[in-house]
Amino acid sequence: MTLLIDAGNTRVKLGWRDAQGRREPRATAIARDTLGLALPGWLAALAPRVRGALGVNAAGAACAAQIDACLAEAGLAPVRWERARAHCAGLANQYRDPERLGADRWAALLGLAAGAASRPYRGMVRVLATFGTATTIDTLTPDERFEGGLILPGVDLMLQSLAKGTADLPLAQGRPVAFPDHTDAAIVSGVMAAQAGALLRQWLAAGRRSEGVPAQLFVSGGAWHAVREEWQALAAAAGIAAEPQVLDNPVLDGLAVLAGLG
Ligand SMILES: Nc1ncnc2c1ncn2[C@@H]1O[C@H](COP(=O)(O)OP(=O)(O)O)[C@@H](O)[C@H]1O
Numbered sequence: 001m002t003l004l005i006d007a008g009n010t011r012v013k014l015g016w017r018d019a020q021g022r023r024e025p026r027a028t029a030i031a032r033d034t035l036g037l038a039l040p041g042w043l044a045a046l047a048p049r050v051r052g053a054l055g056v057n058a059a060g061a062a063c064a065a066q067i068d069a070c071l072a073e074a075g076l077a078p079v080r081w082e083r084a085r086a087h088c089a090g091l092a093n094q095y096r097d098p099e100r101l102g103a104d105r106w107a108a109l110l111g112l113a114a115g116a117a118s119r120p121y122r123g124m125v126r127v128l129a130t131f132g133t134a135t136t137i138d139t140l141t142p143d144e145r146f147e148g149g150l151i152l153p154g155v156d157l158m159l160q161s162l163a164k165g166t167a168d169l170p171l172a173q174g175r176p177v178a179f180p181d182h183t184d185a186a187i188v189s190g191v192m193a194a195q196a197g198a199l200l201r202q203w204l205a206a207g208r209r210s211e212g213v214p215a216q217l218f219v220s221g222g223a224w225h226a227v228r229e230e231w232q233a234l235a236a237a238a239g240i241a242a243e244p245q246v247l248d249n250p251v252l253d254g255l256a257v258l259a260g261l262g
């Protein structure tokens, strides 16, 4: 098997691809600050069957070094850390400097284009919103090109920035409402409006771009569940019928594609 590693800024997601090309039944997520405790045990259980490891890292060089050190402890070779490329597996990356596209975003697009869950949507415009530490909203054209996408602070980062950057605002909790009448609700509703509003912007842009070709919306990431309610309200108000399809981990899907290429 080949280990698949998606090192995000909050959590490291782990899985594998077996010799038949199948993904693990369920990815494992480990918080960055508990990696040193949890990763060795996860690796030890699999190590005898592991033939290599493929990963993407959005969390900086120290995180990659920590993961490689854990692999070495388990007697395994270092991770092959993937970068975004201009072309791969039939997908074209039109970022101005293709290698500067986050490797996790690139892997997720590869997973979206080639993964089994999205195969019925080939030839359509596909919008992929990932609600992680950052929120990213990327679009694939019907002819398998990535032309660009949004980066904005994720839900927790937005909430934390208000608490840290002001004298009187708390780290807010709660659910979004239309007309918030207290501080926590005002903050949570504002943050969710920003998240869902960004998604609406890209969905509308994708619709204009596609000129009548149907579009499908995909969502993933640890914070999607927090945004869902606001998105549903906004989409209903805007007359958008599209039901987002939740992808468990398109980054690991993409890494499995890359592992299959050898
Ligand atoms: N158990 C959890 N641990 C950490 N973050 C969580 C958890 N459940 C939901 N979240 C939310 O998910 C976000 C992290 O999502 P994730 O997809 O792992 O991001 P990343 O790939 O950037 O590490 C957090 O910012 C938080 O909003």
Ligand SMILES: CC(C)(COP(=O)(O)O)[C@@H](O)C(=O)NCCC(=O)O
Binding pocket: 007, 008, 009, 010, 058, 100, 101, 102, 103, 104, 105, 132, 133, 134, 135, 136, 151
């Ligand atoms: C945008 C990101 C921070 C997302 O990281 P994540 O939220 O998954 O931890 C990451 O994809 C990144 O560092 N990208 C490089 C810049 C770019 O994609 O343009």
Ligand SMILES: [K+]
Binding pocket: 006, 008, 058, 104, 130, 132, 251
């Ligand atoms: K990610």
